[in-house]
Amino acid sequence: MTKSKKITLSASRDIPFNKLLLSQSNVRQIKSGVSIEELAEDIARRTLLASLTVRPVLAEDGSETGMFEIPAGGRRFRALELLVKQRRLNKTAPVPCIVRTDGLAEEDSLAENIQRAPLHPLDQFRAFQAMREKGKSEEEIAAAFFVSVGVVKQRLKLAAVSTTLLDAYAEEEMTLDQLMAFTVNPDHERQEQVWEALKQHYNKQPYEIRRMLTEGAVRASDRRAQFVGLDGYIEAGGEVLRDLFQTDDGGWLQDAALLETMVTEKLNEDAEGIRAEGWKWIEVATDFPYGHTYDLRHIRGETEPMSEEEDAIYTALKAEYDKLEDEHAEVDELPKEVDERLGEIETAMEALQDRPVRFEAEDYAIAGAFVSIDSAGGLRVERGYVRAEDEPVAETDVDPEGDAADPVSHDDAVDGTGEATDLDEEEDNDGTNPLSDRLVCDLTVHRTMALRDALANDPHLAMLACLHAMVLQLFYHYGQDSCVEITPKSTQFGAQAEGLSDMPYVQSIDLGIETWAGNLPKAPEDLWEALTEWDSDSRDALFAHCVAMTVNAVQDPHYRKPRQIAHADVLAATLGLDMAKAGWSPAADSYLGRVTKAQILAAVREAKGEKDADRIAGFKKPDMVEAAEELLAGTDWLPQPLRTPPLAEAPDEPEFEIVDDGDVEPQVQNDDAEDDPVPLEAAE
Numbered sequence: 001m002t003k004s005k006k007i008t009l010s011a012s013r014d015i016p017f018n019k020l021l022l023s024q025s026n027v028r029q030i031k032s033g034v035s036i037e038e039l040a041e042d043i044a045r046r047t048l049l050a051s052l053t054v055r056p057v058l059a060e061d062g063s064e065t066g067m068f069e070i071p072a073g074g075r076r077f078r079a080l081e082l083l084v085k086q087r088r089l090n091k092t093a094p095v096p097c098i099v100r101t102d103g104l105a106e107e108d109s110l111a112e113n114i115q116r117a118p119l120h121p122l123d124q125f126r127a128f129q130a131m132r133e134k135g136k137s138e139e140e141i142a143a144a145f146f147v148s149v150g151v152v153k154q155r156l157k158l159a160a161v162s163t164t165l166l167d168a169y170a171e172e173e174m175t176l177d178q179l180m181a182f183t184v185n186p187d188h189e190r191q192e193q194v195w196e197a198l199k200q201h202y203n204k205q206p207y208e209i210r211r212m213l214t215e216g217a218v219r220a221s222d223r224r225a226q227f228v229g230l231d232g233y234i235e236a237g238g239e240v241l242r243d244l245f246q247t248d249d250g251g252w253l254q255d256a257a258l259l260e261t262m263v264t265e266k267l268n269e270d271a272e273g274i275r276a277e278g279w280k281w282i283e284v285a286t287d288f289p290y291g292h293t294y295d296l297r298h299i300r301g302e303t304e305p306m307s308e309e310e311d312a313i314y315t316a317l318k319a320e321y322d323k324l325e326d327e328h329a330e331v332d333e334l335p336k337e338v339d340e341r342l343g344e345i346e347t348a349m350e351a352l353q354d355r356p357v358r359f360e361a362e363d364y365a366i367a368g369a370f371v372s373i374d375s376a377g378g379l380r381v382e383r384g385y386v387r388a389e390d391e392p393v394a395e396t397d398v399d400p401e402g403d404a405a406d407p408v409s410h411d412d413a414v415d416g417t418g419e420a421t422d423l424d425e426e427e428d429n430d431g432t433n434p435l436s437d438r439l440v441c442d443l444t445v446h447r448t449m450a451l452r453d454a455l456a457n458d459p460h461l462a463m464l465a466c467l468h469a470m471v472l473q474l475f476y477h478y479g480q481d482s483c484v485e486i487t488p489k490s491t492q493f494g495a496q497a498e499g500l501s502d503m504p505y506v507q508s509i510d511l512g513i514e515t516w517a518g519n520l521p522k523a524p525e526d527l528w529e530a531l532t533e534w535d536s537d538s539r540d541a542l543f544a545h546c547v548a549m550t551v552n553a554v555q556d557p558h559y560r561k562p563r564q565i566a567h568a569d570v571l572a573a574t575l576g577l578d579m580a581k582a583g584w585s586p587a588a589d590s591y592l593g594r595v596t597k598a599q600i601l602a603a604v605r606e607a608k609g610e611k612d613a614d615r616i617a618g619f620k621k622p623d624m625v626e627a628a629e630e631l632l633a634g635t636d637w638l639p640q641p642l643r644t645p646p647l648a649e650a651p652d653e654p655e656f657e658i659v660d661d662g663d664v665e666p667q668v669q670n671d672d673a674e675d676d677p678v679p680l681e682a683a684e
Contacts (some may be wrong), residue, residue: 010101012051014094015068017080020054023069025105028113038146040079044088045144051096052076053108068097071105072112122170125159132156154180154244162188180207180245184252212628214241218259220250224286226377228262236262263373270379271371278361279383280390281368287373290500294492297391297477299367299384300517301357314352321345359384366390375502396477457606466538468528470546475517477525490549499590504583512545555641573647580636591639592625592632600628605638 052073056064077109083089101107131141138156142149159166168174174195182191194212198204218225220240225233230250236242242251253259273283306314322556324342328334334342359367359680367386374380435443455462469484480642493500500506521530531539553568586592592600601624605613608631616627 011099013097015054015097016092017084017095018078018091019066020068020070020097021057022074022077023055023071023105023109025069026074026109027073028074028109036075036078036082039075040082040086041146043079044077044083048076048080048096050076051098053100053112054097055100055105055108060209068099069105071109102211120170121158121176122166125155128152128155129159151242157183157244160186161360162191162195164188164192168195177206178204178209181206182213183245184210184241184243185213186241186440205627207626207630208623210243214252216256217241217252217254218256219252222253223373223375223377224259224263225250225253227373227379228259228266233259233262243330266370267373274369274371274381274383277369277383278364279368280364280366281387282371283368284371286373287501288370289505290497291492292370293382296385298517299359299363299386300365300522301359301384303355304358304681306352310352311332312576314349317345317349317352321349338573357383366392393424463543464531464539467529467543467546470541471520471527471531472524474546474549475520476527483525488546488550489552491552491554493554497590506529509548513549516542516545542674569645572644577644578636579638579642579644584638584642586629586637588625588629592628597621597624599622602638603637604628604631607632607635 039320042540050073052070054068054070054073057069059065068244080089080095084091084093125664128141132138136144138149138152142152158179161179165174165179165182169176169179182194185191189211194209197212220226220230230240230253233253236258237255239254240251241254267284267286271282275282292539321342324338324345328338363384367384367390370382370385372380372381372382455465465482466483466486469486470488472480472482473488474490501510521527534542551568551571553565555565584590586603592603601613601617604616612631616624616631619627
């Protein structure tokens with residue numbers, strides 16, 4: 001039997017660094033992986049962990065020159081070269097090398113790079129975990145491998161997942177993205193429950209895993225969590241789930257019951273301070289529906305002005321702010337200390353501008369306040385609202401017998417024709433008797449018609465009178481101080497659309513109402529004089545706001561108004577209204593959770609295409625809603641009722657024109673003519 005030939009390994013030896021040089025046969029031409037600087041630092045810390053592959057440099061006659069070229073290990077050579085240049089390594093230091101003489105240099109270089117097996121990510125996770133368990137800190141591990149502390153935290157988080165899931169990942173039954181999603185909840189039992197459920201589930205996307213693991217938890221960005229603060233919640237024993245692999249807005253608060261208790265306690269505590277101000281009543285809730293103050297009269301207090309000292313402080317802060325901005329106007333990025341100082345100044349100036357509001361003692365006796373949480377998690381206090389039952393009773397003239405006094409004298413007897421009786425005529429001789437009601441009515445009819453004629457010829461004053469009438473109705477609870485019978489109707493909403501108060505366009509119109517109301521006089525009888533003193537731009541802006549408050553484009557199933565809705569389309573098109581740009585988006589609460597699965601798929605198909613729609617077609621309704629919300633985000637997709645139709649082009653010629661000619665005889669419709677109206681034509 002012939003013996004097999006034994007393999008002889010290439011010789012290894014230490015060669016002085018100054019006897020080595022790079023080979024042109026190295027196949028690695030594209031730079032990738034760890035930088036030369038980082039590799040040099042690693043060699044300085046741990047020395048060279050892998051030998052260089054070299055070949056002798058031969059002279060023309062085939063003899064060795066004493067120099068060696070490196071076809072495989074060029075990056076290691078450059079790292080050693082950098083250490084020599086930095087005088088951290090002697091240029092004659094021996095370098096462990098494998099000396100090759102057979103085959104091709106290119107073959108050596110290619111084989112070393114191709115035959116190298118990359119480290120499985122799970123092995124890296126577990127290696128980091130082993131180093132951490134042996135006493136290495138996260139910072140030390142990060143420094144040793146030239147990665148950020150955040151990367152180390154992520155790797156350790158992945159290594160801490162249930163071993164069942166890690167084994168599934170090692171066997172390629174699970175993707176890395178799915179494994180990362182499981183790190184949201186550290187409960188191994190819950191992780192394994194979700195993994196088993198997913199095996200029977202059509203949707204195995206990472207977002208579905210996160211949803212299942214955080215079910216029942218509250219987002220840290222929720223107004224309630226912001227109100228109590230994460231630090232306070234954690235100090236009270238609450239647990240926060242974090243996602244190190246995606247933006248999680250602070251994570252999820254696991255104990256919803258604890259959060260609700262803390263919110264209630266803090267709200268009630270803050271409400272006690274408001275109650276101590278002396279209000280007749282206080283209502284406290286996490287949130288109130290939009291329009292909850294409708295039908296309540298709002299008393300607006302007086303804003304307290306700054307004191308001389310506060311005014312001086314504000315002026316100094318403003319001067320410092322302007323100076324810092326001017327000094328760094330040309331800088332692309334502000335120095336850290338300057339940026340911090342500008343932030344401090346802004347905070348101080350805002351605190352000075354946020355002035356307390358003073359109310360009268362009689363206001364506290366009849367009005368109350370609403371205490372809730374605003375959308376940013378701050379305390380919202382709405383003061384000075386008067387309920388109808390708390391309104392003071394209006395004083396009336398009462399006669400001694402208890403009956404309301406008649407503004408017209410009992411002696412002013414009127415017969416059935418409305419003319420004064422003989423008794424009136426006799427008593428009227430002294431010139432002190434008031435005019436009869438009928439006569440006053442007749443006279444003021446003449447005055448009314450004359451006023452109409454005069455106002456019709458003064459467009460500027462007509463606009464002012466119209467504005468005065470609308471402002472009285474819209475901003476004053478009992479505004480009846482105008483002879484102009486224009487009654488604007490402003491429909492209030494709230495119960496129809498949940499979350500309405502958080503929308504940017506609603507907040508904008510509410511801010512406008514508050515701003516205008518603060519600039520109007522308190523007493524309605526002072527309004528006319530105030531409006532006459534305003535400039536035309538201010539009056540125009542207020543007029544636009546008043547008209548805007550009367551818009552109603554709601555499609556109510558119990559009150560159909562097709563022509564009104566058609567005009568809403570025309571108005572939207574003229575304004576160029578885009579509801580997506582205005583801030584509306586298809587969320588679970590606002591749309592997706594309230595329509596059928598078929599309608600959800602139709603929306604995704606229209607916005608994202610057939611492929612994405614087919615991908616979620618087999619989902620259950622809750623899963624489909626969440627997936628669709630993620631898919632539709634940023635697409636500007638809108639349901640049909642929110643879309644603005646294109647503005648129709650105006651006709652080249654008007655269908656009719658107004659003729660101001662008294663000699664033109666009116667056209668008489670022929671008996672045989674059709675019932676449809678015929679457009680008027682101008683007379684020749």
